[in-house]
Amino acid sequence: MYLPFSIHFLVCCFLLSFFIGGILLVKYLFKNQLSTTFQYYLDFILCFTLLVPFIPNTFFYWNIRTLLPFSFSDSTTYSEYGNYSKQTLSIINQRLLQDFSISTDKQLPDLLITSFEVIWLSGILLLVLIAIYYHKRFYQKQKYLKPVTDSALISLLTTCKQELGITSFIDLRLSSSIKSPILIGLLKPKIILPHSLTQSYSIQEVRYIFLHELQHYKHKDILINYIISALTIIYWFHPLILYALKEMKLDRELVCDSSVLNGLEEDQYTDYGYTLIHFADQAHSYPLAPRTNLSQGKELLKKRIIHITHYQSPSKKLKVKSYFIFGLVVLITLQTLPLIARPISNKVAFNFGSSNVKEEDLHAFFGDYIGTFVLYDLEEDTYSIYNKTHALERTSPNSTYKLYSALFALDANTITPEHSKRIWDGTMYPFETWNQDQTLISAMNYSVNWYFQDLDTTLGASKLATYLKKLHYGNEDLSGGMDTFWLNSSLKISPLEQVQLLTAFYKQDLAFNPKDILTLKQAIKISESSTYILSGKTGTGRVNDKDISGWFIGYIEKSGKAYIFATHIASKEYADGARAADIAISILKEKGLYEAS
Structure with missing residues (x-):
């Protein structure tokens, strides 16, 4: 979906x-x-x-x-049939391929979706503009930065870099517009000191400042700041995420403090803490700023002082x-x-293991659709797959499920091959062919929803769940309701699972009466000639009057061989069973498995 x-x-x-x-x-x-x-x-x-x-x-x-014991190394590319047409459908049983479907209203109203998108993107835009404003305002002040000429400060920075094993060049500047030391610059790092620092602080306190900012540099905290700022902008509406990001900033400072303390004597911890306190009242911060401050406000400072006071080097046991x-x-x-x-993707993937798999490039057949084509050669025991990721994803089966709904009903004697008629209750449907009594053959031909819903209801949820479990049908989920679980709802199956299940159906490996399976094989037969027999079932997922999912599953028998296939397409609209069938038949023609009679 x-x-x-x-x-x-x-x-x-x-x-x-x-x-x-x-x-x-x-x-x-x-x-x-x-x-x-x-x-x-x-x-x-x-x-x-x-x-x-x-x-x-x-x-x-x-x-x-990691679970797949194979690799898709064998690749085949097709470049023709990029533009398919309805001519293919005109030469076969169109009734089985038209797949009549009724829209389900599963999504939120478009107005609500659009409203959220407008509000969310407006918030992002506003915060980006604020970030740009403060960045521009701050970096304009860099024009007035002055280089540090004090040889003692330059020598001290060099010594601190050597202590930490930093060999990169880090510029040292003075500014009259800041009151707390900061580290800026992702590619060209700078430590900016307030003008008053050299007059107000001892050389030892300046050393603590350098060690702190250099630890930020060593930990790539400028880059981390950019990431935190970006996530803050994207998730501006989510209070828990904003709180978690705020806690990350605190943890970053605690890690930086710990790294500094690891290089100090224990009797120097208090002096380092006092250096932070000296800057507490003077610290300021721009919103979403990609830089580090020595101190970032009294609230964070309090937690950092507590951390410094109780700091001990991590023991081996703690590590x-x-x-x-x-x-x-x-x-x-x-x-x-x-x-x-x-x-x-609103889909669930399942695990698939096979050693005989070949990947194919069939994108030309699918145009703008997201889709997959899976073909299983029964005699060779090999799979040919286009778009393996999509082939592994589970999605609603829609009308392709009707094949198995009928199988369950036949097995439970709810209907028999000779007596499968169900009486129309007079409810008016948008398709004239639905507004009449139905047999299994007519209901399958016209994909009559109410017929199969009636079969499932008669069978009951408990027996239905047992049958789905018996077949291992996708996720076996009936929670969507007896009438709708297979219509863009809870029941989901992947194209590969469709092929595997249909293979067992074709070979009569399922624990069901062979006579019932033969009855259904006749019901889904689409066309035949002297050289081939094509059978299959389409399915369409229609939500809010838009066809968003198209299925065509089936098998083709030719020259004594059988090939089981499944095609699925998805799009915002115009993705239906008929288009999926057209794509599949075009591919089968290209492979020489299907010939127009």
Whole structure:
């Protein structure tokens, strides 16, 4: 099911709230078992998760890729049939390919979606303008920076750099417009000192200042500031995320303080703390500023002073605990991120293992559609796949499910091959062919929803769940309701699963009466000639009167061989079963498996 990015983003934000809450809870519960450094490392995990809504969901299939015992090394490219036409459909049974479908209203109203997008993007634009204003205002003042000529300060900076193993050039400047030392410059770093510093502070206090700012440089904190600023702008509306980012700034300062304290004697800790206090009343900060200040306000200063007062170098035991807790959080994160990322496509992937897989480039057949084509050669036991990522994703089966709905009803004797008639209840539908009594053949030909809904209702949820479990049909989820679970709702299946299940159906490997399967094979037969037989079923997902998902599954028998296939396409509109069938048939023609009679 195709959904706007704004909805995916909101769903991801909702799920991220729980994950971020978990990270913050871990930091609180294990604050005495985690070193300051590893608490800061947890913030980086948090930052990475905030990128999830903007990362292609293919990135999160590492679990699938690591489980697959094959690689898609054999590649075939097709360049023709980029523009397909309805001529293909005119030569076969069009009734089976038209796939009559009724719209379901599953998405939020367009007005609400548009309103959120306007408000969200307006907030981003406003904050970007504010950031640009303060950046421009600050960097204009750099014109008036003066180089430091005091040889003692220059020598002290050089000594501090040597202590920390820093060899890069870092400029040292003076400014009359600041009252607290700062580090700026991602590519050309500068430490800017207030003019009053040399007169008001001792050489030892200046040393503490240099060590602090150089630790920021060593930890790449200017770059981290840019990342935090960008995330703050994007998630301006999310209070929990903003709080977490604020805590990350504090953790950054605590890590910096710890790094400085590690190089000092214990009797110097107090002096270092007093140096911070001296700048507390003078510190100021620009919003979203990509730079570091020695002190960032009294609230943060209080927490830093407490940290300095109780500081001890991490023991070996603490380091071991920190590694263990951090590693555990990383493992949980790796398992959780795919679950958070799935709303991006509104699909769920399944694991697939086969050693006989060939990747094909069939994009010319699909045009602007997101789609996949899976072909299984029964005799050779090989798969040919276009767009393997999409082939592994589960989505609503829509009318392709009707094949199995009928199979369940036949098995339960709800209907029989000879007596499959269901009486129309008089409800008026938008298709004239639906407004009459139906048999299995007519209902399959005209894809009559009410017929199969009636079969499922008669069968009952309990038996239906048993049948789905018996077939391992996709996610086996009936929670969407008896009439709608297969219509852009809870039940989902992937194209590869469709092919695997249809293969078992064709081979009569399913634990169902062979007579019932033969009845359904006749019901889905589309066309035949002296050289081939084509069978299949289409499906269309229509939401808010727009066709957003198109299926065509089936098999073709030719020269004593059978090929099972599934095609799925998705788009904001104009993606239906007929178009999916047209694409599939064009591909089969190109492969020499289908010939117009």
